[in-house]
Amino acid sequence: MENTESRNTAFEDIGQRISKAAKASRRSVSDIELVAISKTRTADEIRPLLDRGHRVFGENRVQEAAGKWPELRQDYADVELHLVGQLQSNKAADAVELFDAIHSIDRLSLVKALAKAMDKLDRRIPCFVQVNIGEESQKGGCAIEDTASLISQAQAAGIKVAGLMCVPPSNVSPAPYFALLAKLAKGNGLKGLSMGMSGDFESAIMLGATHIRVGTALFGERSSAG
Template sequence: MTVPALQETRDRIAHAAKIARRKPAEVSLVAISKTHPAERIRSLLDAGHRLFGENRVQEAQEKWPALRDAFPDAQLHLVGQLQSNKADDAVAMFDAIHSLDRPGLVTALAKAMDKAGRRVPCFVQVNIGAEEQKGGCPIADTPALLAAARDAGIDIAGLMCVPPFDVEAAPYFALLAKIAADNGVSGLSMGMSGDFETAIMLGATHVRVGSALFGARG
């Protein structure tokens, strides 16, 4: 990773925000560091970036304790699917979770947060393209899952989606924004390296960018 890649991504975010008549500060850049070694992550940390995303609890446990010792203000988000039996570990490791997608996980996370005495904000992941192979709550079940999470004392940070691959993402981002508005949710975790500018124009508050920052996966 080179510092220019980080600056270029920030510039692209700022440009998209300007077109959408938004402030760049309204968009959080989550640097997706999954599969990349600690030394590549450290180059972004050295450049001043502090918000990162990992896909797997175990991988984060292997890489991040030492990085956090060196950079205690770093923030780490879980962006991948979470098994209920990993809820305790996720609550201990992450500052936000983007993949709350089913009632069983609500129960597991609420229990883990109560045990840890720590509240971790969660995005409800919506299966926006109704794809069987993808995680995420069905659109029709999203209001009930949001209600269950709130009833369990989980702080709802927003909604998250991964649109179908290789099709125009804009309609899916617009749909997620509508679902969020209909349910009184403000955060929108949507947009990756290939489409984050579109996501920003449609209201994204968190964009999850990996390859544009790190290059190909390690």
């Protein structure tokens, strides 16, 4: 009961912070989608948010999402599920079948796999091109200089490119990286910006985020066991 109450309080707090950041940047709060990151969370942990009426969730792995969301969707049919983690090309068909948006297109081989899966399943879902905005070798995302080309390749393959996504370097101010992603999106005629997480989503909103990916601030710290 206590965990449920704390999550309800966190949900309200996040909503207020989103509204405040939107107002400060003279934006409409309706233009900002809160993607509740439910990776590693159980169905019982997720249900309180669903019961509060939230319907947009994000997962990192196809297999994990497939293990809990089909059952949850039996009770909450209008859930919108986003894949925000790296996607292997051999999981493209599973991803297209399960998710309603994909935030991690980062290479041509994945574009081809997703386009083939969408054609086969006759299901078109919006996708974001992930940019390695901090040029970090350990992170996914296409190179900044390859962004325009990958966008064009995805669009040519019949994929709706909704915008760009990034994960800035940690332990530095994310604002310059958010600003760069916004500039890249504008230069390529894209409006969607998937950027900002629990620790920096207000900065992301100020710089144009349309989708913020918040997990820890909503659900609390993960246990050391998982």
